[in-house]
Amino acid sequence: MRADLILARGRIRTLGRSGLNPHTHLAVAGGQVLACGGREVMGLRGPRTRIVDLAGAAVLPGFNDAHAHVVYYGLTRFGADLSGATGIDDILERLKDHARGLKPGEWQQGMGYRTDELVERRQPHRTELDRVTGDRPAFIDERGGHARVANSAALAAAAITTETPNPQGGRIGRDLNRAPNGLLLESAMRLVADVQPPPSLDRRVDGVLKAQELLVSRGITSVGAAVNRGFADDLRAYERLAQDGRLTIRVNEFLSWELLEAASSLGVRAGFGGPLVRAGPIKVFIDGGAERVAMRSGGGVWRTTRDELRELVSRATASGLQVAAHAIGDAAIEAMCDAVEGGGGTDLRHRVEHCTICPPDLQARMARLGMVAVMQPMAARFGRVASAIFFPVRDRTHLAPHRGLLKAGVPVTFSSDLPVSADPNPWPGIRVAVEDQVNGISLLAALRAYTSAGAFASFEESIKGTLEPGMLADLQIYRGDPLDDEGVNWEELRPRVVLLGGVRVFGSFSGR
Ligand SMILES: [Zn+2]
Known part of the structure; x- marks a missing residue:
């Protein structure tokens, strides 16, 4: 040859x-x-x-970014870019500019601001958004993807009133008189997203192209496409691009937990699909983000209860499907270990997405249960700063424990969680993982976490990840x-x- x-x-x-x-x-x-x-x-x-x-x-x-919100990132490119906003007036100004390109009645979205970067150090109120959006339904998302503020029209469209109870694993922000103030945390974010007209397939395709352009320019040739909601349309978007020869990145599409029954009855199994587009890991959220992570010492938000999780992991395992569980705090990771142990599927490489606070006993359990840690190496830097606020001192040594997990025998896979980190460039994260004073790993181990480990997590280690x-x-x-x-x-x-x-x-x- x-x-x-x-x-x-x-x-x-x-x-x-x-x-x-x-x-x-x-x-x-x-x-x-x-x-x-x-x-x-x-x-x-x-x-x-x-x-x-x-x-x-x-x-x-090529790098394998094992967890990035491809479609979500792509679609936000059509929304107002609020990254780096310095205050609420700045946000309102940007929304006003962006609305000029919208059709009458079309929903408006913005994303990328962070409350701790606003001079006011608080979320905007729905009435502040109303000043520039009028009666057009609109909402804006904080960069971490765990908090949203909706205007009055969007709340009305979702029929959120003083009487609406908080959903499981979420919270509706309220004024002193209990009227909703627009803030929607965690699973409550879906209350407005569920009534928003879904983007067309063409829009999704264009969104994927935008995300793909960014990812490929960073040396990323494989991506785990994380999802927040159960759109089967995302898969069609990738498939259409693949058929047209326009897909230039290999995609491992997560399926939202609502699609478990459908996927299982269609015969989708772990590793389903081809080398260009595949689907399979069932995505479920256990705890929340930032100060809402579920810790053994208490607190946090449970978006899926321990019982629901056990049920879901058992059903997935019985169907031969891998589960990718968002778990940041040690209590959430422990709940996933319990669920995997109960379900008995140690060859399905069940994934813990983030795996941020993971003490040695859970590292050992994950290894024994054949689980994979899908982490964001930049958490070693941001986490240690944030942990001073969110986590008790004793939890900080187990933050982003790349070294401990590898030593215990858990495959560690790296990812960007785009757009939580605004740039998916793997290099800064690789440096942070190597230079971390507490849980540092070798350069080779960090590079493998961004290449062959990602291939292992999607059952593709025999076809890619090394040269x-x-x-x-x-x-x-x-x-x-x-x-x-x-x-x-x-x-x-x-x-x-x-x-x-x-x-x-x-x-x-x-x-x-
Ligand atoms: Zn994510």
Whole structure:
């Protein structure tokens, strides 16, 4: 067999058995790695082989961002961008500008602000939103995705009144006279989202394209597409792009817990789908975000009760489906361990999404139950600052415990949780995970958490995640060698070229 492409004279790190030791040459044929080694790889050259001289440039497997809200991020690109808003007036100004592009009666959405960045240090009131939105239904989301403020028209559309009770795992903000003030926390956010007309398939497709453009430009060739709601339409959007040849990233689509029955009766099983689009992990929320995480020491919000969780994990396990459970606090992680233990499915690689406060006893249990930790390495930085407020001192050593989990034998997978982190660039997180004074891990372990571990979490470790022969040629080429350069700005680091199955999906070989 002759090579379609040979990358020559580079620093090619497979992240497989040879770890970080660089090879100089890599050959691609039929979308897969044909060989990786030294000059002898040139022997695979044929009459139509393209040779690219890397001149010392580094090559790595494409990143796998195992948890990013692809469609949600994409759709917010059509909403008002509130990131970096400095105060409520700033938010209102941006909503006013954005509304100029909307049709009469069309719902307005905004996202990206954070209360602690507003001079007022509080959420806006619905009547403040009303001043600029009038009777157009509108809501705005805080960057973490766990708090929303709706205007009066959106509350009316959802029939939320003084009498409306708080839903399980959520809270409706109220004035002193008990009238709703617009704030909707956690599962209460859905009260307005459920009555908003769903975006069209075309809109979803356009949203995916926007998200894909960003992800691929960061060297990400595989993504776990996290969901908040049970739209089966998301899957159609990916499928349509795949059919049209416009999907340039491999997608592992989560299915919201409401779709468990449907998925199971259709015969969807863990690892369902092909190498481009697959579906399967059933997404469920156990606790909330920020100060609403469920801790053993008490407090927090339970979006799914322990009993409901046990029932859901058992049903999923009996159907051969993997579960991806949002669990940040130790009580929530413990509840997931209990549910997996009760369900008896230790070969389904049940996932704990976030896994932020995980003490040694739970690390050991997760290992024993064959579970996977899907984490955001930046939590090691933000978490330690926030933990001073949210968590008792004794919980802080078990925050973002990458090292402990790996030592216990739990596969640790990294992800961005886009748009919770506004930029999915994996490099800053990799640096934080390596440099963390408390739970730091090696560079190789951090890179594997962003490559082969993600493939393991989606049952694809035999086809991707390293650049060993036979693996999909999903790879990224850099300018020079960032791993060998002291002066790299990790925030700005971007690949020069990205290949998916040997096909260029970002950058150009000739461009500088
Ligand atoms: Zn998420």
